[in-house]
Amino acid sequence: MKCDVCKSKDAVILQPHTGRRLCKDCFIDDIRNRVKKEAEKEGLTKANKILLAVSGGKDSLTLADTLASFIDPKKLISFNIVEGIGGYNRSDQAKKLKKYLDDLGIELISTSFKKEVGFTLDDMVRSSHDKGLNISACTFCGGFRRKLINAAGREVKADLVATGHNLDDEAQTIVINLLRGDIKRLIRLGEIPVKLSDKFVLRVKPLRKIYEWETTMYAYYKGFEFQEVECPYISMKPTLRAKVRDLLYSLESKKPGSLLTIVEEFDKISEEYKRNSELKDLPKCKICGEPTSYGRDVCKNCELLIKSGLLNHQYLPMS
Incomplete structure (x- = not known):
């Protein structure tokens, strides 16, 4: 069967949410065009310096590769954090990440929880467990990653920080905050970022309209070797996010495009709320x-x- 876009090459992939069958080249072009469209809305194409939060996984590699296709790589600086998870943070993955970024012409700077916080993630989880606390590793990891990424953005004087959060991540975050009733955190989401402190570097998500399976296939077709092993803490103690993820995947399988609808409709509500609200620092x-x-x-x-x-x-x- 031929590609629905170019009509000449054999289709290799089906996009359930559009119903289109695409060849490898048209699929890659589609992802890049959608990322570029989102990046333009977020102000990335006008920025002088952008910090990319990268982990070496499929999403961060897709982020770097797509942005470098329409933004001068000299304007991009990548930032990697070693959390300190036994058997998970591997040196061979770090070397592969550096090579990919070098090939794209993107500078890489690295640090670790141990260096910046004084403790590895394993240290934090172990100590909290010894205290009898029910704190998930994701709670520690997410908070300190955000803090260090923001600090790095300030350090390099970046106009924006771009993360590799995909559509699945964004839809899950919206639903999680709705379930928690966290309206103040919700209004900080959406296409147009909100800066609520002079110590914040605006954070944007160019992949927020790209499905996770699409970033996986993009990385595969580009020949990236990425870390496919899930963080061991996810399976040890499933979080609310993991439960919401399963729920949304079930919905998406029954009605393709549901995740995209959740994010796009939320964006409309978010922007309307922001226009009519006074957000204090x-x-x-x-x-x-x-x-x-x-x-x-x-x-x-x-x-x-x-x-x-x-x-x-x-x-x-x-x-």
């Missing part, structure tokens, strides 16, 4: 000085370290 943590949530003196990251017995401080964490 976030307060700063009294311990680390980084932005924290409204009504908090201590940020979630510092609170986690205090509760886990890894940080002693006069300020008590707020509940």
Whole structure:
């Protein structure tokens, strides 16, 4: 069967949400064009310097490759964090990541939780477990990754920070925050980023309209060797995100395009809310000085370290 776009090459892939059958080249062009469209909305094409948060997985490799196809690679700086997970953060993957980025002409800078925070992710999880706390590894990891990525963006004077979050990630985040009733966090999502602190570098997600299976196939067709092993902490203790993911995948299988509809309709609601709301600057943590949530003196990251017995401080964490 021939490709529905070029009409000449054999189709190799079906897009369930569009019903189109595409050849390899037209599929790659489709992904790049959709990423470019989102990047233009987010202001990436006008930025002088962009920090790319990369892990070496399929999403971050797809992010770097697609952006480099229409943005001067000299404007891109990639940033990698080694979380410190036994048997998961492998040196061979780090070397492959550096080679891919070198080939694209993108500079890579790296750091680790151990260097910046003083503890590996394994250290944090172990200490919290010893204290009898029910804190997931993802809670530690997500918070500290965001903090270090933002700090790196400030350090290199980036106009924007781009992450490899895909459509699946974005739809899951929307549903999770709805379930939690976290309206203040919800309004910070959407196509147009909101800056609520002078210490924040605006964070954008150029892949937020690209399905995860599409980033997988893009990486495969480009010949990338990426880490396919899931983080061991996911299987050890399934999170709310994992449960929401399964629910959304079930919905998508029954009605292709559902995830895209969730994100696009949310964007409309989010932008309308932002236009009619006055968003105040976030307060700063009294311990680390980084932005924290409204009504908090201590940020979630510092609170986690205090509760886990890894940080002693006069300020008590707020509940």
